[in-house]
Amino acid sequence: MRDDIRAFLALRLPDDVTAALGHLTDQMAQARVGGFKPVRPENMHLTLKFFGNINARQVESIVDTVTHTVTSIRPFTLRLGNVGAYPNNRSPRVLWVGLDGDVAPLQDIHRRIEAALGQIDIKPDTREFRPHLTIARIRDHASHADRRKAAEALFSAEFRSGLLIPADRVSLIRSVLRPQGPQYTSLAEISLAGNE
Secondary structure: OOOEEEEEEEEEOOHHHHHHHHHHHHHHHOOOOOOEEEOOHHHOEEEEEEEEEEEHHHHHHHHHHHHHHHOOOOOEEEEEEEEEEEOOOOOOOEEEEEEEEOHHHHHHHHHHHHHHHHOOOOOOOOOOOOOEEEEEEEOOOOOHHHHHHHHHHHHHOOOOOOOEEEEOEEEEEEEEOOOOOOEEEEEEEEEOOOOO
16 A cells, blocks of 8 residues: 555635636636636635645644644635736636735745745745636647637636635645546645634
8 A cells, every 4th residue: 555645735715716716617618628627616726835745654744834833823815816827828728816815924824834844854846836726727739729719718708806715724635636637635624823
C-alpha cells in the first residue's frame, strides 16, 4: 500500500457561489467549444497551497502547523470578482473568476501558511500567489479557434459577481484522480480565530 497522497489546502465555497459558477460553466458548455473541460461545481475551491504528493505521515504535522498559524487570524469575507483567462484571452488554457473584498487578509494567510510550512520542510511555491477560482480548462488538443471561442463564451455569459465567500476555515483536502475527474475528501477543517 502506498503512503503517498495528493493533497492541497483550500477555502471552500458556499452553495450559492458554486451554483453561480456552475451556471456560468453551463452557459459556456452551450457554445460547444472543443477541448472545454469545466470543473464540477462541487469541486470548485480557492487553493491556498497545493502540495502535490505528500506522505500520509505528514498530514498530522501539516494540520498542527496550519492550525497554529490560522487560529490567530480573524475570519474575513471575499466576493466574486470578474472573469478572466490564463495566459491570455486570445489563447486561454485556464478560465477563472477573480476575487474582490478582503483580499489583503487572504494574501496574509497565504504568506503565513507558506512560511510556517517551510519550518517543517515543505517547499514553498515558486509562483506568485494570484487568488482565483478555476472554473474550466481548455485541453491541449483544442484548436486556436476553439480557444478564442471559449474566451468569447466566458466574457459574453451572464454572470453574477459580488456574491460573498466567508473565509472562516481552511480545509486540508485529499485529491484522488479518476477518469471522470478528481474526487475530493476533506482530511481536516481548521477554523480561523473566533470561529469554533
